[in-house]
Amino acid sequence: MNTDNFKLVEGLRKQINYHNYRYYVLADPVISDYEYDMLVKELEKLEKEHPELITPDSPTQRVGEKLTGGFKQVNHEIPMLSLENTYSWEEVFEFDRRMQKELDIKPEYTVEPKIDGFAVSLMYRNGKLIQASTRGNGLRGDEITNNVRTIKSVPLRLLAEDKNLMNIEVRGEVVMPKKSFERVNKEREARGESLFANPRNAAAGTIKHLDPQIVAERELDMIVHSIPSVPESYKDHYTTLKYLSKIGLKVNSDIKLCKSIEEVMDFCNSWEPKRWELPYEVDGMVIKVNSFDQQRRLGETTKSPRWTIAYKYPASQETTKLEDIILQVGRIGTITPVAVLTPVNIGGVTVSRATLHNADEIARKDIRVGDTVFVERSGEVIPEIIKSVIEKRTGKEKIFKMPENCPACGSKIVRQGGEVAWRCENLQCLPQVQRRIGHFVSRNAMDIEGLGGKVIAQLIEAGLIKNFTDLYWLRRDELLKLERMADKSVDNLLKAIEESKNRDxxxxxxxxxxxxxxxxxxxxxxxxxxxxxxxxxxxxxxxxxxxxxxxxxxxxxxxxxxxxxxxxxxxxxxxxGVRLESNVGTGLKPASTKSLAGKTFVLTGNLTGFSRIEATELIESLGGRVSSSVSKNTDYAVAGESPGSKYDKAQKLGVPIINEEEFKKFLKSAE
Ligand SMILES: [Zn+2]
Missing domain, CATH: 1.10.150.20 (5' to 3' exonuclease, C-terminal subdomain)
Incomplete structure (x- = not known):
C-alpha cells in the first residue's frame, strides 16, 4: 500500500515538474492552468494524508519558513568572478586580437544577452537542489536556498538523468521581470513604502529577504548562464547551454554562435533596440570563447576570466540633481510640470529635462526641488523621474506647489472633476496659441514644412498671425521683412502652405x-x-x-x-480653400459590434492606474458607455479607492461591483 502511494506521489511530482518546466522555463505549456492546479491539488491531498511521503524537493514545498537571524555564509569552491566589461567596440576588437594571438587561431564566440540581475550559484547533488548562494565577495556569499526555491523556473529536481550532470554547480542571474517590478512598486506605493529604483535593485532586495513567502509573492525568475566546473564530456559553451535547458534549467534562448568578431558585432547591434522587448532588463551582451578547451588555455586573472568580455549598451538610468520644476502650457491649456536637471549623460544622450506628469504625481512620489533623483530614458520615450534619493536630502529641498495662476498669461487655472491635470482656459494664452499652430502644421496634421516652433513664435511676435487660419493669408512682402527669411525660404514656406490646402x-x-x-x-x-x-x-x-x-x-x-x-x-x-470634405462620398458605415457594446459602466472612487477620462475612453473604445449615475440598467460599477454614494446605490440595486484589478482584467479580456 505504502509503495503504491509512494509511486503515485512520485508520478504526480514528475508530471508537475515537467509542466512547471514547460510553463516557467520554456513558456510553452501543454496543459491548461486548471489541469495543472488539479495535479498540484491532488499531490497536496496525498501528502496531507501521508505526511511521511513529503520530501524537500516536492513541488509543494517551495515556500519555507521565515528566517530568524541572518543568512548563513558559504564558501565558493570555485570563486565567482566578475566579467570584464566595456562600452567600446575598439576594446572588443582588442579583446578579439588578444584571443587570436594567444590561441593562434580565430576562435568561435557565443554571444548572449547580459541580464541585469543578481548573480547566484545553484548546487545540485544527485539531481536535487541542495544549496543556492549569492556571489558575495566572490569567495564567500550568503546562503539563500530557501529564497531561490520559491523561484518557479528553478527546478528543485533536474529533469533528465545524466550521470555527468547530476552533481553540478550552475550559475546565473536572478531577475525581477519588468511586469513583476511594476506590480511590486505599485503595491509598495499603495502601502506608502519607498519604491525600488529599478528591477535590478528590486531583485537584489528581494533575494535577500528573510521571509520566503514574500520572495515567492514577488515572482522572481532565474536565467542560468554557466557551469563553473565542466564535465569532461562537454566540449563547448553553446551545446552545454542547450543541454542545460533540456534538463530543466532556464537558459537564454537568444544565444548565438558566431564565427567572427564582425558577426559578434552585428548580433550585438541587432539586439540594442530589441532588448527593450524582453521581459527582463538587459544591459549588454556577453561574448565568450566557445570552446572549453580554449577557455582553459586562456585561464583567468584574479578578477575575471580572460576568455570573456561583456559589451555594455549605454546606460538607461542615472542620478542627477533636480534643480527646478517649471510649468509648461500645452495646446489645450494643460499645465505640465517639467523637471530641470543638472545635465547628465544617459546612454550617450545629454538629458536636462524630464517629465513629472502632474502635480499629484509629484506629491505622491514626494519629489522636491533640490533632490537627487533617478532619471530614466528608454527608447523614444521622454525621460522620466523615477524617484528621489531620500538619503541624500540636506533639509534645504523645497516642496513643489502648483500656483493658482497660469505661468504664461496669469489666468486662474482650473481642474475639472476627476481629472489630474490643471488647465489654463484662456484661449488667447500665448503658449497655447503657439502649440495649437504647431499642432496644425505638424507632420500627421497639415504637414507644413518650414514652420518650426521658432518661426511660429517669430510670426506671432511680428503680429502676422494670431491663429493657424492666418497662415493662409500670409503675404510674401511681409515675410521678407522678417529676420532670417530670404527669398528662397519664403517661397518654400508659401508653397508648403498652399499645398496643405489639399490634405485628406x-x-x-x-x-x-x-x-x-x-x-x-x-x-x-x-x-x-x-x-x-x-x-x-x-x-x-x-x-x-x-x-x-x-x-x-x-x-x-x-x-x-x-x-x-x-x-x-x-x-x-x-x-x-482648405479642403474640409472627403474626395469620395462615403455612405454611412454600419457600426460594428464591439466586445463591450451595449454595456453601461459607472465609475466611483479613485482609480490608481488611470484617470477617470482615461478609464472612460478605454471603455468607450471597446464600445461601452459610461454613465454618471447608477440605475438598474447599469451593468457594472467600477469602484476605486474611497468610493462614494454611487457605490452604496449600486449595492442597493444589486449592480455588480468590480474593483480596479478586476476592471483591468475585464478590459483585457474585452480587447
Ligand atoms: Zn494661460
Whole structure:
C-alpha cells in the first residue's frame, strides 16, 4: 500500500515538474492552468494524508519558513568572478586580437544577452537542489536556498538523468521581470513604502529577504548562464547551454554562435533596440570563447576570466540633481510640470529635462526641488523621474506647489472633476496659441514644412498671425521683412502652405485640434461624415453611435461646434480653400459590434492606474458607455479607492461591483 502511494506521489511530482518546466522555463505549456492546479491539488491531498511521503524537493514545498537571524555564509569552491566589461567596440576588437594571438587561431564566440540581475550559484547533488548562494565577495556569499526555491523556473529536481550532470554547480542571474517590478512598486506605493529604483535593485532586495513567502509573492525568475566546473564530456559553451535547458534549467534562448568578431558585432547591434522587448532588463551582451578547451588555455586573472568580455549598451538610468520644476502650457491649456536637471549623460544622450506628469504625481512620489533623483530614458520615450534619493536630502529641498495662476498669461487655472491635470482656459494664452499652430502644421496634421516652433513664435511676435487660419493669408512682402527669411525660404514656406490646402479631410479634422480627437478618431469621423458641415449638423447620438467613438469624444465634437469662435475658424479655413470634405462620398458605415457594446459602466472612487477620462475612453473604445449615475440598467460599477454614494446605490440595486484589478482584467479580456 505504502509503495503504491509512494509511486503515485512520485508520478504526480514528475508530471508537475515537467509542466512547471514547460510553463516557467520554456513558456510553452501543454496543459491548461486548471489541469495543472488539479495535479498540484491532488499531490497536496496525498501528502496531507501521508505526511511521511513529503520530501524537500516536492513541488509543494517551495515556500519555507521565515528566517530568524541572518543568512548563513558559504564558501565558493570555485570563486565567482566578475566579467570584464566595456562600452567600446575598439576594446572588443582588442579583446578579439588578444584571443587570436594567444590561441593562434580565430576562435568561435557565443554571444548572449547580459541580464541585469543578481548573480547566484545553484548546487545540485544527485539531481536535487541542495544549496543556492549569492556571489558575495566572490569567495564567500550568503546562503539563500530557501529564497531561490520559491523561484518557479528553478527546478528543485533536474529533469533528465545524466550521470555527468547530476552533481553540478550552475550559475546565473536572478531577475525581477519588468511586469513583476511594476506590480511590486505599485503595491509598495499603495502601502506608502519607498519604491525600488529599478528591477535590478528590486531583485537584489528581494533575494535577500528573510521571509520566503514574500520572495515567492514577488515572482522572481532565474536565467542560468554557466557551469563553473565542466564535465569532461562537454566540449563547448553553446551545446552545454542547450543541454542545460533540456534538463530543466532556464537558459537564454537568444544565444548565438558566431564565427567572427564582425558577426559578434552585428548580433550585438541587432539586439540594442530589441532588448527593450524582453521581459527582463538587459544591459549588454556577453561574448565568450566557445570552446572549453580554449577557455582553459586562456585561464583567468584574479578578477575575471580572460576568455570573456561583456559589451555594455549605454546606460538607461542615472542620478542627477533636480534643480527646478517649471510649468509648461500645452495646446489645450494643460499645465505640465517639467523637471530641470543638472545635465547628465544617459546612454550617450545629454538629458536636462524630464517629465513629472502632474502635480499629484509629484506629491505622491514626494519629489522636491533640490533632490537627487533617478532619471530614466528608454527608447523614444521622454525621460522620466523615477524617484528621489531620500538619503541624500540636506533639509534645504523645497516642496513643489502648483500656483493658482497660469505661468504664461496669469489666468486662474482650473481642474475639472476627476481629472489630474490643471488647465489654463484662456484661449488667447500665448503658449497655447503657439502649440495649437504647431499642432496644425505638424507632420500627421497639415504637414507644413518650414514652420518650426521658432518661426511660429517669430510670426506671432511680428503680429502676422494670431491663429493657424492666418497662415493662409500670409503675404510674401511681409515675410521678407522678417529676420532670417530670404527669398528662397519664403517661397518654400508659401508653397508648403498652399499645398496643405489639399490634405485628406481627416488630417484637417485632426489639425483643427478638437479636444480628445486624435488621428484615429479623426479618421473614424471622416469615414463616417463626408464633410465638416455634415459633422457639424450631426447630433450627439449620431456621433456616439459610431463604433469606437464614445460620449467623451462625441461630446467634445458637439461642444466644439457650439463655440462661435470655432465656427469662425472653420469659415476662414473654407474661405482659404482648405479642403474640409472627403474626395469620395462615403455612405454611412454600419457600426460594428464591439466586445463591450451595449454595456453601461459607472465609475466611483479613485482609480490608481488611470484617470477617470482615461478609464472612460478605454471603455468607450471597446464600445461601452459610461454613465454618471447608477440605475438598474447599469451593468457594472467600477469602484476605486474611497468610493462614494454611487457605490452604496449600486449595492442597493444589486449592480455588480468590480474593483480596479478586476476592471483591468475585464478590459483585457474585452480587447
Ligand atoms: Zn494661460
Amino acid at each position: 479631410f481627416f488630417r484637417a479634422l485632426f489639425a483643427i485640434g478638437i479636444r480628445h480627437i486624435g488621428i484615429h478618431a479623426a479618421k473614424l469621423l471622416a469615414d463616417h461624415f463626408p464633410s465638416i458641415d455634415k459633422l457639424k449638423e450631426a447630433g450627439l447620438e449620431e456621433i456616439n453611435a459610431i463604433s469606437e467613438i464614445g460620449p467623451v469624444i462625441a461630446g467634445s465634437v458637439v461642444e466644439f461646434f457650439e463655440n462661435p469662435e470655432n465656427l469662425k475658424t472653420i469659415e476662414r479655413l473654407k474661405k482659404a
